[in-house]
Amino acid sequence: EVQLVESGGGLVKPGGSLRLSCAASGFTFSSYTMNWVRQAPGKGLEWVSSISSSTSYIYYADSVKGRFTISKDTARNSVYLQMNSLSAEDTAVYYCARDPNTSGWSDDTFDIWGQGTMVTVSS
Amino acid sequence: DIQMTQSPSSLSASVGDRVTITCRASQSISSYLNWYHQKPGKAPKLLIYAASSLQSGVPSRFSGSGSGTDFTLTISNLQPEDFATYYCQQSYSTPVTFGGGTKVEIK
Numbered sequence: 026e027v028q029l030v031e032s033g034g035g036l037v038k039p040g041g042s043l044r045l046s047c048a049a050s051g052f053t054f055s056s057y058t059m060n061w062v063r064q065a066p067g068k069g070l071e072w073v074s075s076i077s078s079s080t081s082y083i084y085y086a087d088s089v090k091g092r093f094t095i096s097k098d099t100a101r102n103s104v105y106l107q108m109n110s111l112s113a114e115d116t117a118v119y120y121c122a123r124d125p126n127t128s129g130w131s132d133d134t135f136d137i138w139g140q141g142t143m144v145t146v147s148s
Numbered sequence: 149d150i151q152m153t154q155s156p157s158s159l160s161a162s163v164g165d166r167v168t169i170t171c172r173a174s175q176s177i178s179s180y181l182n183w184y185h186q187k188p189g190k191a192p193k194l195l196i197y198a199a200s201s202l203q204s205g206v207p208s209r210f211s212g213s214g215s216g217t218d219f220t221l222t223i224s225n226l227q228p229e230d231f232a233t234y235y236c237q238q239s240y241s242t243p244v245t246f247g248g249g250t251k252v253e254i255k
Contacts (some may be wrong), residue, residue: 069246071234
């Protein structure tokens with residue numbers, strides 16, 4: 026079964042850090058661009074970051090640039106999101122999502138999603 | 149960034165109804181438009197990609213159309229499991245952006 030499972034969310038104080046993980050299974054992880062998408066409570070969806078299959082292309086939303094770092098470990102079939110200098114505006118459910126294109130390029134489409142992990146930034 | 153505007157923001161419909169949701173891009177995005185739906189407490193699910201292509205496993209009552217700046221998602225014969233929030237998303241340029249969502253509720 027194709028699956029993405031996020032972990033690492035929790036309660037963190039403003040200015041703090043958190044590292045999210047997303048474990049992939051059921052597909053050839055190394056062939057896909059992976060993404061993080063977040064959703065603040067009661068709000069819509071916001072793309073956060075993407076990393077290409079080769080890790081050659083990494084992109085961030087302006088709202089997190091300079092504070093968040095995406096990475097992947099192909100041996101562990103996992104993608105990570107290191108989040109620093111967190112603020113209340115970062116409070117959201119964070120989803121890991123797969124791009125379906127395996128050619129090395131990205132379709133910027135999200136065909137498989139994890140169940141999400143909640144990040145709450147509060148003092 | 150490309151702004152995506154959905155309308156309506158919510159609607160009430162009955163089982164068996166035909167429902168249409170529109171999405172407008174702030175600039176032309178060709179056919180780089182995807183549709184998702186999301187049920188409460190669940191992850192979004194891809195329904196339509198490239199404006200009109202049905203994702204594998206998605207029922208044929210879902211259809212998409214449009215190109216350029218104006219797009220439509222149509223659900224024919226609305227089923228109980230279709231009550232959810234629907235989002236459009238442009239995949240034309242980074243950063244990808246989503247519409248604000250359309251909540252489809254039971255009348």
